[in-house]
Amino acid sequence: MFDELAGEQGIEFDRGCVEDLAGELSDDDAEAIVDAGTEGDAEISAEGEAIGDRVFTECVDLSSYRDAIIEQFEGDETVDADCLRDAMGDASTVEELEESMISMAFECSSLDG
Secondary structure: OHHHHHHHHOOOEOHHHHHHHHOOOOHHHHHHHHHHOOOOOOOOOHHHHHHHHHHHHHHEOHHHHHHHHHHOOOOOOOEOHHHHHHHHOOOOOHHHHHHOHHHHHHHOEOOOO
16 A cells, blocks of 8 residues: 555655554554555554654655655746756755755746746
8 A cells, every 4th residue: 555655656665664664553543544545544643643754754765755856846847857956966864855845946946937
């Protein structure tokens, strides 16, 4: 299920990392996630939410995440995708990338297309 969701976005994850963190879920949270499926929104505990956040920050392949973001702007005349690619190249973690997204968007955008 997780592979399907990540694959749709072009984001790669370390499968072993995901499996390790999934093993930390309570039985109730794991069941809620399975019951919700790929289209649903599982109602899970705060602990389950924290584990989900960790999956994204600890298990994501930064390069594929960067590429998925840039792909969203390909063909957008107001955003310079090459500028974004260069600006994102300095980030070494998902957190760094996300913290700098707003400034990068302004640096690499123009209103005149």
